[in-house]
Ligand SMILES: Nc1nc2c(ncn2[C@@H]2O[C@H](COP(=O)(O)OP(=O)(O)O)[C@@H](O)[C@H]2O)c(=O)[nH]1
């Protein structure tokens with residue numbers, strides 16, 4: 140991995156044109172580089188933690204690059220725990236790039252993606268789960284996922300994980316002492332109670348993790364059915380805009396089309412698909428292949444049938460394709476009279492909702508059914524601590540298994556070193572959530588997904 144003790148710089152604002160744009164620096168030379176390129180306005184003074192107005196001037200040519208606000212903060216009370224400096228200029232790609240180039244010419248290195256936050260982590264300003272929350276916060280798509288990210292950034296998840304880890308470390312310390320010393324030197328201790336309590340703590344975190352993951356990542360919903368049942372109309376109705384082309388001609392939708400809605404805090408990607416049918420048309424055939432693929436990759440299927448017509452064999456065939464994956468059955472076109480179809484036997488485990496994509500009747504019930512399906516019927520209280528990252532869930536599951544194995548080994552009367560191996564593994568798994576036991580590979584994977592400048 141690259142050095143983390145030199146001075147790095149990057150544009151911290153997104154590419155494009157905006158009101159302001161920020162070049163940020165972190166590292167030992169952040170302040171001296173700022174002093175070289177920044178000229179305070181007459182009468183102003185560049186002092187620590189005070190915003191100063193002035194110009195960025197290329198010292199080699201004397202050219203004025205921008206009028207800016209600038210400040211610096213000395214280590215250690217900064218985001219990276221290093222000296223940091225910021226130049227807030229006008230938000231255009233050319234002036235920002237030119238300011239950055241001068242800064243780089245005077246000794247800074249271009250920051251790697253996520254390097255500011257990696258430095259914050261390595262220097263103890265944030266733990267790993269908090270660092271991951273920084274990215275979740277930036278990428279949050281709904282208020283619910285935003286709230287979860289803020290919570291995690293504040294350290295609530297880390298605190299809960301650390302409490303469990305500490306309990307296990309106490310058990311481990313005792314087990315290791317009991318291996319090395321006699322029973323007189325280290326009197327026997329109860330380990331069943333702390334192990335059981337750790338198992339319970341992990342269980343509580345895992346309990347709602349699937350819902351938390353759905354809030355953070357959203358869910359993919361494939362709208363499937365045979366041609367002309369109203370799939371595209373339903374997409375438009377749920378989006379409340381005329382996004383997809385709707386006609387009475389079967390085979391109108393030939394490609395899949397994706398749009399995201401916010402359904403009770405869950406970002407739902409709705410995928411309108413081509414009607415699944417036998418077709419001679421080559422484009423339509425390709426569309427049907429995509430529909431099948433969309434269905435395969437979806438978290439949830441929305442199977443639409445036309446309630447104004449008797450069911451056809453094709454409806455049943457598509458229901459077979461849906462199989463036993465999570466699904467909602469939509470009986471559409473209720474405005475044409477009460478459903479003539481009997482869908483009782485179709486997708487018997489899925490909720491059935493009668494709607495009209497044209498009048499909007501039944502849409503609130505459909506949204507309710509969708510929300511229940513993706514959240515498994517659970518609604519989160521707003522103060523609930525949610526695990527929302529699949530990485531954390533997987534590590535918690537590992538930890539739970541090892542604690543269980545340790546308890547079983549102890550109950551079977553196996554020697555302390557057998558028990559301690561599993562306790563150690565659980566401690567390691569939990570430490571990988573907060574970063575105490577994270578490998579360099581893991582850090583690379585996590586931070587390379589950040590943007591440059593964060
Ligand atoms: N009466 C009525 N017509 C509908 C309804 N939903 C869709 N349609 C009509 O059915 C035809 C096919 O709709 P479309 O959304 O393109 O179906 P798709 O092929 O499944 O995407 C169009 O003429 C729509 O106006 C509905 O709820 N009621």
Ligand SMILES: [Mg+2]
Pocket residue numbers: 370371372383384391392412413414
């Ligand atoms: Mg369509």
